[in-house]
Amino acid sequence: MNVIEHTGSYVLLMRQVLTRPDRHSLFLRQLINEIHKVGFDSLGIVAIISVFMGMVVTIQTAYNIDSPLIPLSMVGFTARQSVILEFSPTIISLILAGKVGSSIASEIGTMRVTEQIDALEVMGINSANFLILPKVIAAMLFNPVLIIFSIGLSLLGGYFVALFTSLFTPGDYVTGLRFSFEGFTVFYALIKTVVFAFLITTVSAYQGYIIKGGALEVGRSSTTAVVRSSILIILFNLILTQLLLT
Amino acid sequence: MIKADSIVKQFAGRIVLDHVSVAFEPGRTNLIIGRSGSGKTVLMKCLVGLLEVDEGEIYYNNRLFSKMTAVERRPVRQELGMLFQGGALFDSMNVVENVMFPLNMYTNDSRADKQKRVDFCLERVNLSQAARLMPSELSGGMVKRVAIARAISLNPRYLFCDEPNSGLDPQTATLIDNLILEITRESNITTVINTHDMNSVLQIGDHVHFIHEGKLWWQGDKTNILDTENSELNQFLFSTELTRRLKKN
Numbered sequence: 248m249n250v251i252e253h254t255g256s257y258v259l260l261m262r263q264v265l266t267r268p269d270r271h272s273l274f275l276r277q278l279i280n281e282i283h284k285v286g287f288d289s290l291g292i293v294a295i296i297s298v299f300m301g302m303v304v305t306i307q308t309a310y311n312i313d314s315p316l317i318p319l320s321m322v323g324f325t326a327r328q329s330v331i332l333e334f335s336p337t338i339i340s341l342i343l344a345g346k347v348g349s350s351i352a353s354e355i356g357t358m359r360v361t362e363q364i365d366a367l368e369v370m371g372i373n374s375a376n377f378l379i380l381p382k383v384i385a386a387m388l389f390n391p392v393l394i395i396f397s398i399g400l401s402l403l404g405g406y407f408v409a410l411f412t413s414l415f416t417p418g419d420y421v422t423g424l425r426f427s428f429e430g431f432t433v434f435y436a437l438i439k440t441v442v443f444a445f446l447i448t449t450v451s452a453y454q455g456y457i458i459k460g461g462a463l464e465v466g467r468s469s470t471t472a473v474v475r476s477s478i479l480i481i482l483f484n485l486i487l488t489q490l491l492l493t
Numbered sequence: 494m495i496k497a498d499s500i501v502k503q504f505a506g507r508i509v510l511d512h513v514s515v516a517f518e519p520g521r522t523n524l525i526i527g528r529s530g531s532g533k534t535v536l537m538k539c540l541v542g543l544l545e546v547d548e549g550e551i552y553y554n555n556r557l558f559s560k561m562t563a564v565e566r567r568p569v570r571q572e573l574g575m576l577f578q579g580g581a582l583f584d585s586m587n588v589v590e591n592v593m594f595p596l597n598m599y600t601n602d603s604r605a606d607k608q609k610r611v612d613f614c615l616e617r618v619n620l621s622q623a624a625r626l627m628p629s630e631l632s633g634g635m636v637k638r639v640a641i642a643r644a645i646s647l648n649p650r651y652l653f654c655d656e657p658n659s660g661l662d663p664q665t666a667t668l669i670d671n672l673i674l675e676i677t678r679e680s681n682i683t684t685v686i687n688t689h690d691m692n693s694v695l696q697i698g699d700h701v702h703f704i705h706e707g708k709l710w711w712q713g714d715k716t717n718i719l720d721t722e723n724s725e726l727n728q729f730l731f732s733t734e735l736t737r738r739l740k741k742n
Contacts, residue, residue, distance in 0.1 A: 270598060362581040369541050369653075370595055371570030373563075 263375035277381040286389030297397040301404025309414040319415040323423020326405045335397040336436040340443035344476040348451035352472035355455030356465040379452040386444035394440045450476040500549030509535045511707040520681040522697045527704035533687045574644030576654040580636035582628040589624045592642045614642040634665035654686040670697050
């Protein structure tokens with residue numbers, strides 16, 4: 248299949264996915280399960296990456312600001328802007344594309360090759376809606392929570408650097424964090440996160456859903472899902488930045 | 494009754510089903526037999542709507558199923574149970590949840606009523622003791638029996654079984670065959686079974702359809718299948734040493 252065929256096939260699948268669920272009670276139950284799988288299970292990795300990312304960003308900023316004309320509080324300011332605008336929404340979404348995307352593609356792919364999706368279809372159930380929609384909604388609801396959590400931990404990581412090194416003082420850092428803060432930057436980060444969440448879940452689910460073959464194909468689709476959703480995240484990052492910040 | 498009228502299915506220009514016309518009657522086990530690649534799985538997938546036919550019509554009790562939209566098909570599909578070759582149990586659900594799944598989707602019964610129906614279905618397939626097990630903890634025969642329990646949970650009018658005893662030992666295969674036969678008789682279900690197991694043919698073949706190279710080559714029942722003059726069918730039937738020896742005797 249070429250790019251145009253994939254795009255068409257993806258759009259057709261989305262038409263099936265984005266419809267009213269057959270049973271709202273079952274949908275809610277699945278949504279809670281998915282929030283657990285997509286969201287809570289990712290808290291650990293997001294926490295570790297965020298803290299270390301915050302520390303590294305802060306140290307690198309401090310090392311690069313060695314002019315006496317620039318106040319040390321700029322370290323906190325720069326770290327905050329980098330974390331909120333780019334590192335947390337984009338890098339964490341890329342990490343989630345690897346973790347959640349591969350899991351979705353292999354889960355749905357395995358259901359396809361073991362005829363579980365056929366079983367749903369024979370029962371008269373819209374399998375795409377039943378399997379994919381809860382994942383999409385769960386990610387779109389919970390990924391912003393993960394990103395807020397990531398921003399908080401990254402900034403905390405920077406604070407640890409201030410506490411345990413002599414690069415700058417905690418006071419400088421906090422002053423920088425509070426300097427010229429615009430709430431819109433967080434809003435921008437959350438918009439990006441929601442779009443990325445949609446891309447990760449739908450592209451990965453699509454890769455799993457269209458599988459033909461066996462176990463080998465499941466592995467291959469999982470890799471393709473991560474690669475394609477990562478590329479789309481980078482592409483949409485540019486588009487959204489252009490749209491929202493210029 | 495299920496009727497397929499002159500159906501044609503092709504993949505990338507290769508004809509897999511060539512004007513096949515078949516009729517499956519209620520209360521009987523209707524077998525579709527044929528070699529691997531003969532088109533019998535494609536025929537079954539067309540019958541249940543997993544594949545769309547290129548030509549011809551499929552009727553479920555005079556309802557033209559093949560021309561219905563997905564929404565129009567839903568009431569028909571609720572009358573339909575299917576046993577897949579590998580069982581196709583949902584990995585994330587235990588045995589009870591698998592059997593209860595169609596009830597959760599399509600009934601407004603109370604939890605107690607649904608549980609009662611699940612207990613009955615599991616009892617019917619002799620699996621009451623396995624109610625809380627996950628699919629990964631079941632043997633091949635148990636998977637098939639749970640799949641049968643799930644297929645009959647909504648009291649289907651039509652039951653489709655795709656190679657129900659593939660990968661099973663002869664004793665378990667016989668048990669599954671008998672179970673399908675009993676359920677068919679009890680509830681007057683129209684049962685369609687894909688198989689290439691000769692034991693099944695001779696044991697439960699109320700009506701047998703032989704598909705060869707995408708065409709309906711022969712039809713009859715278990716009493717006259719061994720006496721047929723059809724050369725292709727004979728080649729299929731007597732392809733093993735065991736069946737050849739049986740024929741000699």
